[in-house]
Amino acid sequence: GEIFEILEFDDEILSKRFRELAYLNPKITINFKDNRTGRDEHFHFEGGLESFVNDMNKAPAISKAVSFSDSADDVMVDFALMYNERYEEKLLSFVNNIKTPDGGTHEAGFRAGLTRAITNYVAANAAAREKDTKITGDDVREGLIAVISVKVPEPQFEGQTKGKLGSSYVKPIVQKMAFEVLSKYFEENPIEARAIMNKALLAARGREAAKKARDLTRRKDNINSVGTLPGKLADCQSKDASISEIYLVEGDSAGGSAKQGRDRVFQAILPLRGKILNVEKARLDRILQSEEIKNMITAFGCGIGEEFNEEKLRYHKIIIMTDADVDGSHIQTLLLTFFFRFLRPIVENGYVYLAQPPLFRYKKGKKEIYLKDEKALSEFLIETGIDMGEFEGIGNEDLIDYLKIVSNYRSLLNELKKRFSVLSAIRFLIENDEARSLGYEEIFKILKPRLESEG
Structure with a gap:
């Protein structure tokens, strides 16, 4: 009572812990009854870790949950995994039924084995144009939902909270097992394997496209340096974004008229050639091949997606000025779609305007x-x-x-x-x-x- 002033159990924490133990040990049933609240729960999951990952998943799946078990040198390894359409990784790990929130050698081994199994499968089965795609560990873990549980005699833990497994000999055991069982599974289940392979390839292309976007939008401090701005952009003289405007106009002829009528102190003109790419139907790498989109990204100076930095936005009024006809309305829609998907803050924070030229x-x-x-x-x-x-x-x-x-x-x-x-x-x-x-x-x-x- 002198050290722990509060001796009351939290039934939510207990319930969550009992649920985990029931997943990790599918042959047991745990009954939890709290007389204080009337809570009465029974935990038993015959599916074990497969049920665990299914319960963790909250998005449409692209592969079903599968589990594997093996042992070597007194180390027992169980893991289950599946993939969904999302982009983040969810991985939980346990040692002797104890959660390891900081990971450790068992997680490192699992990730290495998984990466090797998928990259080997890609090299052997991907289309010729895809085989040279460099796939990283981050790529293969995009959309991954997994649980790994190991039983280790006399485990060594690291960190102040002892939340990380430090036993070095565990990594090669888990890595070898994960690689072998997953390689066999991929060969025997080509539909699932191809879905996972395509997910990894898509992630790799997205990563490369994001890198191109970063390279494209990283500008020098002096924005007037030669080569930093698109050639078609008639920029304004002001460096104060709060008063600067950029007009996106249809074609060079409209651009010429707009340039004649603008106030060059604070109004910039960027002509766009034709209809831009529909970003709803294209991958990021193809989107960034569009000259018109690249010109806008470079002119705005604030980056896109995760690279977006509102403080670097060069114009606080981005004005879409298209013809008052069907084609003009279509161009407006395509531009707004691009802004909403990749530059959403400029829409939400009121930087985008639609000009309404008279007919x-x-x-x-x-x-x-x-x-x-x-x-x-x-x-x-x-x-x-x-x-x-x-x-x-x-x-x-x-x-x-x-x-x-x-x-x-x-x-x-x-x-x-x-x-x-x-x-x-x-x-x-x-x-x-x-x-x-x-x-x-x-x-x-x-x-x-x-x-x-x-x-």
Whole structure:
């Protein structure tokens, strides 16, 4: 009582420990009853370590759980493993039923044996273009769920908390066993083996792509050094990211116009050629082969994915300025997808903007009015009753007819716009000359079912 002031048992800790012991010793049943809380549990897992890894897994599996047992030189080794679609490793290890949170020689042996078994299988079975892929231990452990349990006479533990096995002779025993049993398992179970092999190859490609991304986005302190910025980028003069803007525009022609109209002190222009790659359907290594994506990564200067550093972002306004058409909307979607997948903080923290350039311009004398879209154009024409003028953005052949119809049928269109698309009505009148000789009531009778069908 003098040393341990609190002598009360924590039933959650006890329950977790009894569950572990039942997994590690599948032939026993542990009954746990806590009279304080009424807790009554029974632990028995015939599947042993296989059940353990299945219980640990919380993601879609790409290989089923399998377990192996063997012994050599008075050392008994049991382990089970499976793979899932995730990227992290979950490995638990035990020595004589005691958890070793800091690992040790048994974990090192298991990892070495697993790595060797998978790299050998890749060398023998991968496609020709993949056989030279260098696979590391980190690659083979991506998505790994495993438990290893060893029984060792007189084990030596290390560390202040004695949570690490230090017995050096255990490593080669576990390594040899893991390599041999896994190599045999891979040969006898090609479907499972190929799933694991492909997972490791994918991890290796991702690691190489991430390295390329790091190399690509590591910039010198002087951002104006020769070769650090994309050639197409018309950068701004300001080095203050909080006031700097970058406009992503469609093609060199739009880039030229934007450069003429910008304020070079704080506005940068980066032309993009065509539609960028859909990053939802491509691996990182292929994504980083895209010149347009590489140019954006380099221009932004903040890295991507795990390498992202918001403090290095060179512009606090990233403005997507595409044409007001279907292609422009598609480019917007592709860019936003790229930002969301690889530069999510710039989206979440409000650095990304969509420009909305007008589709039409009305000009009469020195007066200029910009109209966002066709709806705004129709509203403007109906409200002002313009008979003639100069518009940019609408076909010249239709312009006179368009304006006459708007002028002559203003009251009808005003009535229609309360319930329907005015543009559909105007389009109908342009295409059907004979309808214009009818009265408003007749036109309305013809138009009503047509407009209702269009919603």
